[in-house]
Amino acid sequence: MSVSPKMPSGINEPNEVNGLSLPINDEKLSQLQNSIGELSPQQLAWVSGYLWGLSQTQSPSVASSALSSVTPAAAASSDKKLTIIYASQTGNAKGVAEGLEKQAAALGVTVELLDASDVKGKALSKLSHLIIVASTNGEGEAPDNAIELHEFLQSKKAPKLSNLQYGVIGLGDSSYEFFCQTGKDFDAFLSKLGAKAFIERVDCDVDYDASVQDWTKQALDIVQEQLAAEPADVVQLPVNQATTVAQYTKQNPYTATLLTNQKITGRDSNKDVRHIEIDLDESGIIYQPGDSLGIWYENSSELANEILTQVGLSGVESVEVDGESLSIHSALVRHYEITASNPQFVAKYAEASGSKKLLKLLEDKATLREYSAETQVIDVLASKKTKLSAEQLISMLRRLTPRLYSIASSQAEVEEEVHLTVGVVEYEQRESVRYGGASGFLSQRLEEGGDVRVFVESNNHFKLPENDDTPVIMIGPGTGIAPFRSFIQERESRDASGANWLFFGDRSFAQDFLYQTEWQRALKSGLLTKMDVAFSRDQEEKVYVQHRLLEQAEELWKWIGQGAHLYICGDADQMAKDVHQALIDIAIEQGGLSDEQANEFFNDLRKNKRYQKDVY
Secondary structure (H helix, E strand, O other), X not given: OOOXXXXXXXXXXXXXXXXXXXXXXXXXXXXXXXXXXXXXXXXXXXXXXXXXXXXXXXXXXXXXXXHHHXXXXXXXXXXXXXXXXXXXXXXXXXXXXXXXXXXXXXXXXXXXXXXXXXXXXXXXXXXXXXXXXXXXXXXXEOOHHHHHHHHHOOOOOOOOOOOOEEEEEEEOOOOOOOOOHHHHHHHHHHHHXXXXXXXXXXXXOOOOHHHHHHHHHHHHHHHHHHHOOOOOOOOOOOOOHHHOOOOXXXXXXXXXXXXXXXXXXXXXXXXXXXXXXXXXXXXXXXOOOOOEEEEEOOOOHXXXXXXXXXXXXXXOXXXXXXXXXXXHHHHHHHOEOOOEOOHHHHHHHHHHHOOXXXXXXXXXXXXXXXXXXXXXXXXXXXXXXXXXXXXXXXXXXXXXXXXXXEEOOOHHHHOOXXXXXXXXXXXXXXXXXXXXXXXXXXXXXXXXXXXXXXXXXXXXOOOOOXXXXXXXEEEOOHHHHHHXXXXXXXXXXOOOOOOXXXXXXXXXXXXXXXXXXXXXXXXXXXXXXXXXXXXXXXXXXXXXXXXXXXXXXXXXXXXXXXXXXXXXXXXXXXXXXXXXXXXXXXXXXXXXXXXXXXXXXXXXXXXXOOEEEEEX
16 A cells, blocks of 8 residues: 655645656646756756755745746747857866856846757757857867857758847967867858857957956947846855855866876886876865866976066066066966967067067968977077066966866776876977976976865866766877776776777887886776777887777777777877878778768767867
8 A cells, every 4th residue: 555645735736657656736747847848958957956956945935936036037038038159178168158157147138058069050040149159179170069050050951040149259279270260160150141240259369368358248238238138136046055065166276285296107218297196185076087177387486587587677577467466576477378488479579579580480370380389488588688578578478377187087986186197398498498387387396295276177078978888999199098097997986897998109118108007907807808009119110009090990990880989188289180080091991981971970970979089
């Protein structure tokens, strides 16, 4: 005999579905189903959390009040709404879009935030105001979550958008040839379809905060005026205080502790790679395999002094940074990029110094990019000694930005720690040793027990398959091995039955086989099904991971046919291109596809999240 629980006064008798007792009657169940029937997965997740929050208020009247206060916004017509879409690979564009959403809501603007992968292209014709925040991936490619929308807007199926007002924020790195290309693409596509830009597109460099802030203020002023939205009270959703966890972000990093700094390349290796362990203590920080850790670092004080001497400054000159008066030396150490150069810095210094060498570089963009990538700030300044004021100097420099490192651990294994695999940038120039900004900080200047400011950058486009039975193929030469260490730890903790195949490459077996004993142990236990290695300098003819892929073409194609997920991590300039071409060749050889069909095949795998890249 089943006994139904007694319902509180004022609550309808429970309904039964498949023998299960539900605390809701048929009429309310029907209303609920009709309300949520057309919501996207992201919207359903939000509604689920919202309703759960209301359920924690203990008072029906509070829930009713909160619901009534949000009803006008929810019921607003489509022509009274701002839609924000983000096309994001590593999380930067998503973060900008989320900030934009919060600012719009605070102004009383009805706003909807969408992942580009959740957007149906034809639905854009129903929108009145749209902002797209788009990062650029690889060689001017759209991020994985925006591939379908990017392709759709170029197709004959794309609708006319003559009633749409839009704005675009492009995020990129001006050191690359296809700077902000995805943002430029979306701007061009929307314009061609008849949409009208209510504000000019902004193309933001790596230090994008100030540019985004200025553009956002202008854009929202226009949107607010055009929508004629009345300021509305911002609804604070009720939350369960017991489960609230502090959220650490790029703007609000957590001060963690360095536990371990261990060199994992051999004594005779010409590469210095470090295994870094950081204690997150009781921060509550949660990360997933495939995510990255952002490192805020301080520059070398000695390098700052060298730069100041080069331009004729003492270091005590005062400058203003974010409303704070600082010595120019402190500003260089804490707030500006003084290691890596960039084309804009070279161009500005060329004009200020009149250096014939630098001015010549400006005539060829490709040569300028190459020089900038290979030459640090101090060595650009040394091309012609020129006196600069403190204000002139900082006007030429980019603001300091955090470095992102692929996380090399699973929390299921290391709990309140996070591990990184850091390749130290180190070379000799003008009889001096040059170090990379973040890698030099972690490997040389930060002592074990010292403080380091960190945050997690989620990457939803580099994740293990949800089904643990799915086989995975991981291709990660050099420090690209990092996320696959986290993948293997996670698969072990989940007792995943899916097969794991790892391709690793570096220069020398004896000196550069990163985490060798761990991989050997995983192979012996069966956790790692297969491992193929390529050590380029151990024989006369250089062998790389793409060669191992081609050698294993038949079995590799078989694994892909059985549903395997493909992952590539590491160098974007050469390795990732070579590996991709090897995969295309395998599809042609083993699958009998044409070159066009092979490219389309792997493009479809990317759309279905079966082919994912974390390249840099």
